[in-house]
Amino acid sequence: MAKIAFIYPGQGAQKPGMGKDFYENSELAKAVYDKASELLQIDMKALCFEENEKLDLTEYTQAALVTTCLAMTKVVEERGLKPDVTAGLSLGEYCAISVAGGMKEEDAISLVRKRGILMQNTVPAGEGAMAAILGMDASVIEEGIKDLEGVTVANYNCPGQIVITGETKAVEKAAEILKEAGAKRAVLLNVSGPFHSPMLKQAGEELAKEMEKVEMEPLQIPYVTNVTAEYVTDIRETKKLLAEQVAASVRWQESVERMIAEGVDTFVEIGPGKTLAGFLRKIDRSVKVYNIGTWEDVDKVVLELTV
Incomplete structure (x- = not known):
């Protein structure tokens, strides 16, 4: 059954x-x-x-x-x-x-x-953001952002799709770092705040x-x-x-x-x-x-x- x-x-x-x-x-x-x-x-x-x-x-x-x-x-x-x-x-x-x-x-x-x-x-508009990190293991993402203040993982959705969240500048910086580290894509999301942060x-x-x-x-x-x-x-x-x-x-x-x-x-x-x-x-x-x-x-x- x-x-x-x-x-x-x-x-x-x-x-x-x-x-x-x-x-x-x-x-x-x-x-x-x-x-x-x-x-x-x-x-x-x-x-x-x-x-x-x-x-x-x-x-x-x-x-x-x-x-x-x-x-x-x-x-x-x-x-x-x-x-x-x-x-x-x-x-x-x-x-x-x-x-x-x-x-x-x-x-x-x-x-x-x-x-x-x-x-x-x-959170006032513009101060928070989220980004989807595609094609990268969660453990690699966690390691990549661990020393960055103001950014954390928002969603562990599925293999190859993790969302990060936090202060806008920190999220943007994290997205760049993770792209350089091998992420297929890092896409800033069109959301109104840093959800799950x-x-x-x-x-x-x-x-x-x-x-x-x-x-x-x-x-x-x-x-x-x-x-x-x-x-x-x-x-x-x-x-x-x-x-x-x-x-x-x-x-x-x-x-x-x-x-x-x-x-x-x-x-x-x-x-x-x-x-x-x-x-x-x-x-x-x-x-x-x-x-x-x-x-x-x-x-x-x-x-x-x-x-």
Whole structure:
């Protein structure tokens, strides 16, 4: 019997029109969007379905993406496909926790709205940056930046793709050093801040205060945390981990490897884009990977995995 993981993308996967077909075809999905609009006093239909500049602003992106992924998941689960474990890349971890039963949808959406605002506003524009380092081992990158102040690893995505983060000048200098040391490419990312950097520690502390207002629920299934790449079965650990996650490295490759070690052989990426599927193919090509990002995908994937 296949063990299935539902996995959720992070910021950067968003695109205009995401989830519109779910909204139009499912009352369950429609209810998620409508509830989010009411909760946040934001027109989520306009934000997610139409071309607009707000969708790529962190303070809006996070709520839009989580709302979309949760709406899609409602449809998938209604069709009878359920996960044995969940995980999400950075922002996607909020979807993973909600789908695992640990957090009400409305709390996940409200929290990521606050998280997005905190992450966007904690570091003044221009002072922080991120860069993707391609074609270089993590250990070589760590060695290459260890003596540089103000730069750390943000994401361990997959073999050959590591993201660094920190002070703008330090990230730019690190990118040059790593290119000279043999990286295939070092690409500065179009982001509004140094995400998953110690520079965002204050944002994590402020988020912890917001989480005190949220009541967590017992987990129905485990999820895997970005911070340690371990299974979480006790919801009492979650608030601390989410507060740490803002400034900590995202251990995505280890998270996937941990799930595979626990018997997961089927991964279903739910949400726009196929970023995580791409990472998975570089981590372990032996596992099955599916994407659900459109209404048409639902029938195809559910039929294959539930027959």
